[in-house]
Amino acid sequence: QSALTQPASVSGSPGQSITISCTGTSSDVGGYKFVYWYQQHPGKAPKLIIYDVTNRPSGVSNRFSGSKSGNTASLSISGLQAEDEADYYCSSYASSSHLLFGGGTKLTVL
Amino acid sequence: EAQLLESGGGLVQPGGSLRLSCAASGFTFSNYAMSWVRQAPGKGLEWVSTISGTAYSTYIADSVKGRFTISRDNPKNTLFLQMDSLRVEDTAVYYCAKTQVLYDHDYWGQGTLVTVSS
Numbered sequence: 277q278s279a280l281t282q283p284a285s286v287s288g289s290p291g292q293s294i295t296i297s298c299t300g301t302s303s304d305v306g307g308y309k310f311v312y313w314y315q316q317h318p319g320k321a322p323k324l325i326i327y328d329v330t331n332r333p334s335g336v337s338n339r340f341s342g343s344k345s346g347n348t349a350s351l352s353i354s355g356l357q358a359e360d361e362a363d364y365y366c367s368s369y370a371s372s373s374h375l376l377f378g379g380g381t382k383l384t385v386l
Numbered sequence: 387e388a389q390l391l392e393s394g395g396g397l398v399q400p401g402g403s404l405r406l407s408c409a410a411s412g413f414t415f416s417n418y419a420m421s422w423v424r425q426a427p428g429k430g431l432e433w434v435s436t437i438s439g440t441a442y443s444t445y446i447a448d449s450v451k452g453r454f455t456i457s458r459d460n461p462k463n464t465l466f467l468q469m470d471s472l473r474v475e476d477t478a479v480y481y482c483a484k485t486q487v488l489y490d491h492d493y494w495g496q497g498t499l500v501t502v503s504s
Binding site for chain 2: 333
């Protein structure tokens with residue numbers, strides 16, 4: 277099983293919206309509703325921001341939203357803020373009860 | 387609130403062994419599956435292994451299968467990762483993480499660094 281594919285970097289200005297894609301296959305992203313997104317600031321542990329494709333944990337800003345179409349999941353962030361600058365990782369349940377992560381996307385707030 | 391504290395990391399030679407521990411508090415430990423996720427220096431996240439709340443089921447990544455073993459001691463609220471036949475490419479920060487239901491890791495420890503080098 278290969279890692280999920282994410283863009284290496286994305287950027288946006290404060291107040292703008294961005295979208296990060298996460299592409300897999302029908303054996304992982306496309307086959308299950310178990311897609312997760314994590315935010316990681318430098319030197320910190322990852323933080324869960326989206327689970328089961330579209331759900332936000334309690335306390336996570338509604339500026340974060342998730343979606344999926346076919347084998348590609350997406351994380352959207354609206355109203356960009358400086359504090360959103362971080363690395364973002366997608367992950368998905370895969371066949372044989374494995375978990376795959378994407379390579380990570382570095383978000384820069386200009 | 388859940389808290390996770392890893393320990394046991396350090397420097398080990400290739401071919402050596404190390405046992406990581408993760409002390410959990412703030413939640414009913416036996417009710418939740420737990421995982422180990424690692425991150426090589428400057429690299430992305432990599433899932434290592436997951437164990438069910440009862441320890442009946444374990445799942446492990448192909449990259450460490452046959453070398454790493456996950457286990458837990460529910461009465462002591464502790465998660466373990468036994469790492470044998472360590473390789474240079476196993477060098478990483480190892481995170482302990484609690485799941486909500488399946489692989490949705492809602493709480494993470496601060497990580498413990500494992501360095502495999504001669």
